[in-house]
Amino acid sequence: MSNLSNLPNLKKIVLKERPIDNPKVEGFDIIEEISRAPNDGEILVQMQALEIGAWIRTTLNEEAFHGSTPIGGTIPALGIGKVLISKSDTFKEGDIVNGPIFAQTHTTMPAEMFAKVENPEIDPFTQIAVLGVTTGLTAYFGIYEVGQVKKDDVVLVSGAAGGVGALVCQLAKIKGAKVIGVAGGKEKCEVLVNEIGADAAIDYKKDNLDEKIKEFASEGIDIFFDNVGGEILDAALDNIRDRARVVICGAISQYSHHDSVNGPSLYLRLAEKYSRMEGFTVMHFEDRYQEASKELLSLYEQGKLKIPYHIEDGIENFPLALQKLFTGGNTGKLMVKA
Amino acid sequence: MSNLSNLPNLKKIVLKERPIDNPKVEGFDIIEEISRAPNDGEILVQMQALEIGAWIRTTLNEEAFHGSTPIGGTIPALGIGKVLISKSDTFKEGDIVNGPIFAQTHTTMPAEMFAKVENPEIDPFTQIAVLGVTTGLTAYFGIYEVGQVKKDDVVLVSGAAGGVGALVCQLAKIKGAKVIGVAGGKEKCEVLVNEIGADAAIDYKKDNLDEKIKEFASEGIDIFFDNVGGEILDAALDNIRDRARVVICGAISQYSHHDSVNGPSLYLRLAEKYSRMEGFTVMHFEDRYQEASKELLSLYEQGKLKIPYHIEDGIENFPLALQKLFTGGNTGKLMVKA
Numbered sequence: 001m002s003n004l005s006n007l008p009n010l011k012k013i014v015l016k017e018r019p020i021d022n023p024k025v026e027g028f029d030i031i032e033e034i035s036r037a038p039n040d041g042e043i044l045v046q047m048q049a050l051e052i053g054a055w056i057r058t059t060l061n062e063e064a065f066h067g068s069t070p071i072g073g074t075i076p077a078l079g080i081g082k083v084l085i086s087k088s089d090t091f092k093e094g095d096i097v098n099g100p101i102f103a104q105t106h107t108t109m110p111a112e113m114f115a116k117v118e119n120p121e122i123d124p125f126t127q128i129a130v131l132g133v134t135t136g137l138t139a140y141f142g143i144y145e146v147g148q149v150k151k152d153d154v155v156l157v158s159g160a161a162g163g164v165g166a167l168v169c170q171l172a173k174i175k176g177a178k179v180i181g182v183a184g185g186k187e188k189c190e191v192l193v194n195e196i197g198a199d200a201a202i203d204y205k206k207d208n209l210d211e212k213i214k215e216f217a218s219e220g221i222d223i224f225f226d227n228v229g230g231e232i233l234d235a236a237l238d239n240i241r242d243r244a245r246v247v248i249c250g251a252i253s254q255y256s257h258h259d260s261v262n263g264p265s266l267y268l269r270l271a272e273k274y275s276r277m278e279g280f281t282v283m284h285f286e287d288r289y290q291e292a293s294k295e296l297l298s299l300y301e302q303g304k305l306k307i308p309y310h311i312e313d314g315i316e317n318f319p320l321a322l323q324k325l326f327t328g329g330n331t332g333k334l335m336v337k338a
Numbered sequence: 339m340s341n342l343s344n345l346p347n348l349k350k351i352v353l354k355e356r357p358i359d360n361p362k363v364e365g366f367d368i369i370e371e372i373s374r375a376p377n378d379g380e381i382l383v384q385m386q387a388l389e390i391g392a393w394i395r396t397t398l399n400e401e402a403f404h405g406s407t408p409i410g411g412t413i414p415a416l417g418i419g420k421v422l423i424s425k426s427d428t429f430k431e432g433d434i435v436n437g438p439i440f441a442q443t444h445t446t447m448p449a450e451m452f453a454k455v456e457n458p459e460i461d462p463f464t465q466i467a468v469l470g471v472t473t474g475l476t477a478y479f480g481i482y483e484v485g486q487v488k489k490d491d492v493v494l495v496s497g498a499a500g501g502v503g504a505l506v507c508q509l510a511k512i513k514g515a516k517v518i519g520v521a522g523g524k525e526k527c528e529v530l531v532n533e534i535g536a537d538a539a540i541d542y543k544k545d546n547l548d549e550k551i552k553e554f555a556s557e558g559i560d561i562f563f564d565n566v567g568g569e570i571l572d573a574a575l576d577n578i579r580d581r582a583r584v585v586i587c588g589a590i591s592q593y594s595h596h597d598s599v600n601g602p603s604l605y606l607r608l609a610e611k612y613s614r615m616e617g618f619t620v621m622h623f624e625d626r627y628q629e630a631s632k633e634l635l636s637l638y639e640q641g642k643l644k645i646p647y648h649i650e651d652g653i654e655n656f657p658l659a660l661q662k663l664f665t666g667g668n669t670g671k672l673m674v675k676a
Contacts, residue, residue: 065610234601242622248609263572263601271586271617272403279609284580 007035008046008084012074012104013318019060022326027060028075028319036108038087044108047101049124049311050079051163052321052334053134054227057255075103075318077336078134080117080124096120098127103318105338119297129163129307129333130300131293138249138282139167140292144175146280147223147247151176154217156236159227159252160198161188161308163333168225168249169196170305177223180216182209182232184328191331195306209235223247229254230262237266240273248279252326308332345373346384346422350412350442351656357398360664365398366413366657374446376425382446385439387462387649388417389501390659390672391472392565392590413441413656415674416472418455418462434458436465441656443676457635467501467645467671468638469631471620476587477505478630479623482513484616485561485585489514492555494574497565498536499526499646501671502587506563507534508643515561518554520547520570522666529669533644547573561585567592568600575604578611586617590664646670 009032016029038044059069059076069075079101083091088111091097099114101107117127130136142164143149155172159165160181169179169192181192182202189201200216202209213221213235220241226233229251236246254261270277285292299305310330312321318336325334347370354367376382397407397414407413417439421429426449429435437452439445455465468474480502481487493510497503498519507517507530519530520540527539538554540547551559551573558579564571567589574584592599608615623630637643648668650659656674663672 229606248606250609251606254606261603261606263603263605265599265601267601267605267615268567268586268589268592268599268617270615271588271619274616274618274622276614276616277605277608278612278614279606280612281609284612 007037008106009033010035010104010106011315012102013315014072014074015060015069017071018062023057023060023319023322025319025323030316035106038085038108041088041110042108043083043088043091043097043111043114044085044106045081045097045101045114046084047079047081047105047107047315047338049128049338050077050101050103050318050336051128051132051134052077052325052336054250054252054255054325055134056322057326077101077103077318078132080127081107086111091116103315105315118293125309125311125335125337126300126307128335129309130296130305133282133289135163135333136167136296137285137289137292139164139171140296141282141285141288142247142249142280143168143171143225145285146278147225147245149175149177149223153177153222154180154220155223155225156180156182156213156217156221157225158182158232159250160192160196160201161331162227163309164249165227166196166308166332167305169198173197174299174304180213188331191308195308204232210238213239220244225249226251228252233264234266237264237269240269240275242273242275244273244275246275246277248277310334312336314338345375346444347371348373348442348444349653350440351653352410352412353398353407355409356400361395361398361657361660363657363661368654373444376423376446379426379448380446381421381426381429381435381449381452382423382444383419383435383439383452384422385417385419385443385445385653385676387466387676388415388439388441388656388674389466389470389472390415390663390674392588392593392663393472394660395593395664415439415441415656416470418465419445424449429454441653443653456631463647463649463673463675464638464645466673467647468634468643471627473501473671474505474634475623475627475630476620477502477509478634479620479626480585480587480618481506481509481563483623484618485563485583487513487515487561491515491560492518492558493561493563494518494520494551494555494559495563496520496570497588497590498530498534498539499669500565501647503565504534504646504670505643507536510561511535512637512642518551526669529646533646542570548576551577558582563587564589566590571602572604575602575607578607578613580611580613582611582613584613584615586615648672650674652676
């Protein structure tokens with residue numbers, strides 16, 4: 001395989017035009033070309049699975065916190081892959097690695113951008129959905145460190161049937177909290193209660209949010225874990241009790257119009273209730289990834305974490321997967337397999 | 339004075355119509371009547387000084403966190419007064435007390451609504467501006483407990499020339515922070531730098547907020563102490579650095595349109611910077627008032643606190659004072675004297 005004439009063909013998804021609202025399949029192109037040969041210190045990785053996260057949308061704007069994807073540029077994505085060619089001492093051929101593969105079947109990159117997967121016997125989908133930086137680790141630090149969840153807290157989770165949300169619900173239950181999940185549609189709400197173990201679920205497409213929160217949390221909520229923003233955030237703020245923690249993990253309802261985000265108009269409830277709204281990105285906890293991965297893996301192996309996921313088949317369906325994320329077309333973590 | 343036929347005439351300010359925007363003098367009436375005789379357990383207090391706080395505006399709405407003032411009802415206000423008649427064991431005639439006097443020259447109320455002023459030799463304006471619940475204590479708990487200010491923090495304060503703001507600036511300086519005050523107009527900005535000791539001042543009426551924040555805090559701000567809300571809050575959020583604390587003390591720019599508060603559209607900066615926005619009311623620290631008063635008094639007696647204030651003369655000017663608070667017509671704590 002180190003013979004450069006054997007470099008594999010790759011398919012990659014590039015940005016055709018900047019989405020104005022939610023991303024649509026028409027905004028992307030697929031390009032086929034020969035992989036670039038790795039230089040010294042680089043590896044060539046064959047993608048096995050990619051995670052579809054809301055952060056990807058933010059890179060499609062001209063100005064972006066996670067860096068902007070240029071027109072014609074390959075869409076960024078994190079994933080798991082196998083080292084095909086290594087020109088680095090860190091990895092050998094056949095190693096399973098995770099890192100910024102981007103939306104493509106193969107990538108050639110500096111080895112230091114990747115980490116070796118510690119338990120290569122675990123399938124790549126579980127790796128991403130349980131132990132992934134943007135899933136398991138985000139949920140873990142968000143609800144345990146930022147949210148400081150404790151026994152008997154009443155925890156409301158938005159985007160609860162998503163990759164992060166479903167884990168947050170379960171991690172909160174493990175600490176003895178009461179968990180109310182908010183999701184869109186009857187099917188997702190059933191998954192939340194019957195499979196994820198939420199105490200109650202609210203269907204934001206059908207239910208009156210405020211009424212339902214008051215029904216399930218008559219004395220108010222201690223933690224709101226927000227993946228969504230917009231109306232749900234205000235409804236939650238209107239129902240916090242003293243010393244509540246509002247954890248800002250994401251705002252998927254707002255990413256598609258980043259220049260005109262609707263701020264929470266009820267933010268003064270924070271003063272009335274001596275409460276806080278605290279945001280984070282998982283990168284802020286980078287020096288503690290190992291500790292969290294270990295605990296998540298242990299919980300998973302004990303059967304304490306159920307991980308719903310939704311897999312789209314083939315890199316050509318990456319744009320469709322991204323579109324689905326923003327239209328609520330998935331239950332559980334969305335991924336693309338090779 | 340205990341002879342009931344000697345009950346003093348009182349003047350009181352009542353609500354004529356609910357303000358739609360900022361309060362205006364036309365929205366109030368003044369009424370003259372004979373004071374009510376105190377029942378057992380009650381005291382009759384002669385007002386010496388009242389504090390004008392933004393919270394008063396919130397009671398003029400039909401639905402209000404601090405309780406709604408009915409049409410024809412006396413406007414609530416806190417102040418200092420002298421006990422004229424006591425039918426309570428707690429106070430004797432001549433005692434100086436503080437509590438909810440309301441906007442009137444005399445009040446008859448249950449004794450337990452009032453606290454005895456510990457240092458009656460201090461004039462009532464200093465009592466209110468330094469040791470008052472809505473001034474000194476609010477500033478103290480806001481910047482020390484909620485803000486957790488520490489040496490070398492860069493602290494931005496809005497409404498910095500107001501009663502709370504001017505104290506916050508000085509309490510932050512005492513801990514060794516760098517302080518930037520935001521106020522409206524050249525005169526207030528000069529007071530901030532020359533008298534209050536702020537390191538820099540920004541005139542929000544003239545300066546470009548974002549540019550000036552970046553000029554004075556090139557590496558970002560650690561604490562934003564907000565009395566104002568609206569545009570200033572967003573400008574501050576756009577300039578926080580990692581682990582910043584945004585302290586929500588008030589939102590004077592928003593109280594006059596409480597039903598349609600502009601939420602901070604840049605709240606997602608909290609996630610990007612692993613930062614928090616935390617609100618409070620001073621009532622949440624009620625069990626620690628004594629400790630804080632003692633420390634504030636000690637700082638004041640050592641000459642470490644300069645307290646600018648603005649006094650309107652006579653209860654008939656209470657509506658004008660309230661109007662001024664919302665149009666920026668005061669430097670320092672606004673009060674009404676008897």
